[in-house]
Amino acid sequence: MAYASLLSLNQTLEQILHLDDQTEQHHIFMRSLHEKVSFLLSFLDVSSPQNSDKLRDLEGGIRAAAYEAEYIIESSMSNQIVSESGSHDYRTEPHMSNQIVLEWDQKFERLQKIIQELNSISDEVVKMRERNEIQVLLPSNSLPAASSKSRSTNKSATVGLDRELMEIKKLLTKPHSELEVVSIVGMGGVGKTTVAKLIYNDSLIANHFDVRAWVVVSQDYPDQEVLKGLLNSLRGTNHESGEESIEKLAENVSKILKDKRYLIVMDDVRDIEQLNRVKSFFPDNNNGSWIILTTRISEVAKRASHLYEMRYLNVQESRNLVHKMVFGEEHCPRKLKKIGNKIAWQCRGLPLLLVLIGGLLYKSEKTVSYWHYVLSNISVITDGKFFILDSVSFIYSQLPHHLRACFLYMGVLPEDYEIRRSKLTKLWVANRFIKPDRSKSLEEVAEEYLKDLVDRNLILVREWSYSGEIKTCSIHDILREFCLMKAEEEKFSLDVEYLPEVHDNLRQVSILTDLKNQIPRLALTHDRDLRIRSVTFFFRNSPNDIHFITNFRLLRVLDALTIRFEEFPVEIVELVNLRYIALTCWMKHRFPASIAKLCNLETLIINPGKFRSIFNTSFLPPEIWKMSRLRHLLFVRSYLPYPTDALKGETFVPLENLQTLGNVINFRWTKEVLDMMPNLKKLVISYEHDGRTEWSSYFFDNFVHLHQLEVLKCFFFAKCYIKYQDPLPVNFAFPQKLKRLTLSGCRISWENMTVVGSLSNLEVLKLKFHAFEGPEWELNKGEFCRLKLLLIHMTDLQLWRVNETHLPSLQRLSLRYCYNLVWIPSAIGDIPTLEEIELYECSTSLVTSAQIIQEEQERLGNDGFQVVLKVKDTDISS
Template identity: 75%
Template sequence: MAYASLLSLNQTLDQILHPNDQTEQPHIIMRYLHEKVSFLLYFLDIYSPIQSKKISDLEGRIRDAAYEAEDIIESHISNQILSQSETREDRTESHMSNEIVSEWDQKFEGLQKIIQELHSVSDEVVNMWEKNEIQALQPSNSLPAASSKSLSTNKSATVGLVHDLMEIKKLLTRPNSELEVVSIVGMESIGKTTLARKIYVDSLIANNFDIRAWVYLSQNYLEQEVLKGLLNSLRGLNHESGEESIEKLAENVSKSLKNKRFLIILDDVWTIKEWNQVKSLFPDNNNGSRIILTTRDLQVAKHASHLCHPYSLTWLDRNKSWNLLREMVFGEEHVPLDLETMGKKIIRRCYGIPFLLFFIGGLLYKAERTLEYFQYVASNIGFEILDPYDRGYDILDLISFSYNQLPHHLRACFLYMGVLPEFHNIRRSNLIKLWTANRFIKPDRSRSLEEVAEEYLKDLVDRNLILVTEWSYSGEIKTCSVNDSVRDFCLMKAEEEKFNSDVEYLPEFHDNLRQVSILTDLKNKITRFALKRDRDLRVRAITFFSHSSQNDAHLITNFRLLRVLDALTIRFQDFPVEIVELVTLRYIALSYWMKHTFPASIAKLYNLETLIINPGKFRSIFSTTFLPPEIWKMSRLRHLLFVRSYLPYPTDALIGGTFFPFENLQTLSNVINFRWTKEVIKMLPNLRKLVISYENDGRTEWSSYCFDNFVHLHQLEVLKCIFFAKCYIKYQDPLPVNFAFPPKLKRLTLSGCRVSWKNMTVVGSLSNLEVLKLKFHAFEGTVWELNDGEFRRLKMLLIHMTDLEHWKVDKTHLPSLQHLSLRYCYNLVEIPSGIGKIPTLEEIELCECKTSVETSAQVIQEEKENLGNNGFKVVLKDKDDTNISS
């Protein structure tokens, strides 16, 4: 973690050395420290990670020195800000920085020792360099993550499991109404979980079942945690079950599955006893429900699968092994003979185990394709297998080998995955926010931090260290996770690096621990941990995955240098105002019922970048809050996410002081009835995602909200705009026809606009649009006729609740369409035959449409099959199965 600690310290120093409107020079000690940090960052950027053993001691010294320096600096900044009187609260950041800098020589003699230590390390580095004991990276040693090859390995990594995938899918969909258990059995890391995961996200399987859930049992089986896991998977991660008894949890699971065709994945079942404890949860609805059970024990598999034989996974033969490795590393490219010879030597060291091939493939894919490097890998994968069932090898050794090849800038991002619970899928957007808030991302003047973080994520996916668990319609990563063995390594390595630990397993004393995750019951644990130390705790991030209704904000404030507080699973009764004293906070995610007002004191958190507020179980259209005018003073905000909130219009008179343009703001969700004047547009030059809603009271003209100014949000890529009337107004006025959208828009959701289909050309002309969702009479009229040249890149189209009767389309109008969803289109006569001629079309989904619409869809499917396109499918959804909220 030497690189991550230096990177974080460097950003702290940048903030001090380059404040806005600086009027005096910072103390020379800060500049000298900054120079040492910059040199060491440069060194770690360019030296080959393969040689990390030679400088591992130096890296430990760098890490500890950087941690200590940042603790000293941020502690002093925190003390200075908190000690300022109320009359000075509105002073600018530059004034505060100058006051802080003027006292460095009085307060921080300890920094002199740290600078001496970093100077000593720098001298040793230079000496090693001059003696050629270390070498710089060659530019070609690592392919850029944004290359045209990006993400190919993660999508093709199941080449060796294609036959198994097809066989399991046949078992799951065969015409037997009785509840069946399909057991997948095999040695550790043979690919059981990978196969089950591919089946779970397969669109054919997903559409065959009403409801799906995944739970990981593991060797340390706890019935209550498994029940919670099932409910969270069935109902979503925000299901609050923290205080429910085992009996109540079991009852809720059974209710959720009653009369539903379900698919349940029970991953890693160790004993017959475990299976016997959970099997009673799953009712036999006599409708073709299925359970997939993965296990290493053949007896467990036989006991559970009494209707069909256990499906055994075995090693890949040498041909399949080489085909898998070749596909991951070279794709369709020609393989040089010398690399093929060495590649086949490598696969012999992997013994046909898909997991080993998976990691080696990711490693070779990102590296320079030279014989020397292939030889290096062949001689260093470092284990021999005599009997894999007796664990004659160590998976962690291979993961460690892959980790040691990682560029330094990726290591903290990778180890952060150990924060997540077992088999936890995290949304890409949230992961990137957390990486950024934790300062793992190196700033780049030409790109935003989020863009750099996207590149880091793609790089780790290419290396097969992070798994993509769900893709968006536009082909982007939606959710991701890590293999359980990878997570074990991340936990082990992160604790070794004094980086992360669960409170339950926290060592008695850890001077420099930076990340703490609370994976189990909050009660007592956080209390014991927080009370062990004084208020100078070095913890920078706390992530809660346990559910609780306790208000432990007074304990959280003991972690006074906290940057990240991710506590969506904790139900606070009110906003925990104590946390506004944690002036180093950059990321806050909380669940509480916003009782109409939001504290103005939030503006004290001048470092805050992400603010996420979820009303939890009180979520409804009535859980609305009024944001304080002071929020316009928080110029560092990058992501502001609420469920419903009123954002005041920014004026000097309203705020009563200085406010700053939101130049960093990229996400704004969800504000109500906000006016998009030209002045506001200028204040949001980098907005990329916007979720807004408007409530028509029957008196306000739509034009007063200035929708035509949307076109000036030049960086906007995602827009969700909802219009609705108050309950006493039957029909609202349609949106003005002069509304316009910015050209970079990729995803657009419109609801309740009531605009004529004749005006659809405004949307169709968006050259980058990939996803379009039209809900609740977004467009009205009986006929929609598309024009040539429109919707050139559109991949997904949803039409929900419309009076449309006739739709005129031919294959030239939607040339990129992959998914078409028609829901509650009661008046539509049929799907145009031209839709079926679109070569890219993969799926038509129907819900509550006329029989004639279903018939036309079946005709399209028959035509596709006659042309040899057996991958195309028509999905008929019941009313209760439809989710239109996303």
């Protein structure tokens, strides 16, 4: 964590050096510290991973010194801000910065000792360089992260598994009646989940079963969470189940599965009694349904009617897998073949280790000397689990310094937890793991880090978006175990489920359990100065159990989405170092104006949870326009005051950092507002039409001037007493950078679709609730050239004219509640990229036309194409 601690301190110092009215002595002192930090950062940036053993002691000293320096500086700043009225911003008020300088002057002695320590470390680094004891990376050795979905996909996970896949698929599709269970058993890392996923996603299996669902059971998962996971999988949504009882959840599961041939995958089962309980919730429809369970416990596996024990890969299969990981379809250079074969053999046929070593070799130098270095560091211990952990430790040591904190942060997540890419990158940014790049946003750099870790197979992609971006990801439980061990060693994170000793340099806290009996140890005493920077809740604790949070004065991240607050917890505004807040609360009141105290806040997420309704609306205070560091504002419904109306002549600054805004209601997009948000990338807006307000007063045509906008969602509603609202004006305009567009309730004529079709970068288009109206839609040549997903939801469309040249990149077509549309044009089936047609509550003739397209695709040998018929929370793959 030496690099991460330096990077964080460096950003704090740069923030300070931009303050006005500093004394010359103070400025010189801080500049000197900044120079030492910058030198060490640059050194670690170019230091070869092969130096890891030589630098271990130095890195420990760097980490300790950087943590201590940042604590002194940030605690002083925090104390000063809190001592003021709370409405001031030390970056814009000179008298405040003078007071901060006076307080810092009293702590120069401690900081001077830290500078001396960093000087000593820097001198040692220079001496080691002069003695040629440290290898430096050459620019040509720095490999960029692969950026495409196809690069990761090509690293085939099927090597050596063909026989198992064929046997299990044959078993699942054999004629039989009663509900049966097949278990896939083996040690961690042997490929159980990989096999189950390949079977689950196989087109033959998808077509054979009416309903499929996947749920992770894992260690200590209560039955209630397992049932919620099943319901979410069956419904295809992240449904809010609230506090429904187990009986109610089981009833809902049984209702969906009734009379259908289903396939349920229960991943990572470890408890026989839980298996029996959950299995009892599944009806036996006597129609050939199956349960697949994966487990590392042989006693659990034996409860199945069929058992497949995962084997290790043989020598040839191991070689093939490593080759695919490193070179894809290219040839391995002759000079590397022999040593490459030895590396594959040393992995003992364990797929996880083969994949990890393959990821390491793919991202590193393709030289004989480095491959010999890798071979000499792969553990020769034969005990499976420790064999992997020992080798993972070496793989971690070979990571570039800038990726290490991002990887270890994955250990904060619960076992088998699936996290959205957008959330993970925001958390990395808030924790200051990301090195700024003037040519890119911090989020863009964070996504590059994520892609790099995916290419190294250290992070798993769980779901891809149709635009080829990572949508959700997770980490293998063995790698998570390593992250926990390494993070504790480096005083980085704490898993409250195990609650080891709390130490002063602890940075990240993950709360996975009920806090009722743990609060005394977490809260400690008020005179204990804890330096915790991030707290994430994964357990549904009571709001009354988390008051200890206010003890963590330097907290940067508070992620408490699992806790339901009745109102915004105003006490957290005293934690002025907060950069990321995510809460679930009932916003029946306005946000307090004191939220402006959080002058460092970058991300604010408010989720209504079970309170999700039209009445749960957030009212943001005018002071929001003074919070210039905001990057992401996310609500289900919120009223954002118009800046000049709200502040009435008071000082406000452009929100130049703001990238995400949603969901705001009835907001006017004047030029004045556009100038306030020049870098907006994602926007979600809603308009409630009252029958009197002219649409033109909202300035929709100004959207075209949001030059950085990539995602836009617009929802239009009529007031309850108005049967139909007026259609939107034809001069509705969009920026050319737009990649994803959702429109709902616009009631625009299909003839005006060209304003959307002409968007050259558009990849996802969702048209909901009569977004466009009229009996006929004819596409024009040259439109929608990059569109990959098209969804039409509730329309009066009757006739759709299209040919294969109109949608050349389309992968998925989804039609829902299209009762009047009688036929899908046969030319849709001729689009070479098309993978799926999804129909939900559509006419019989529309279903027939989709099935005809599928039959034609099967005749042409396109087995990857499928038609999915969805009816009332279930799906039937035709």
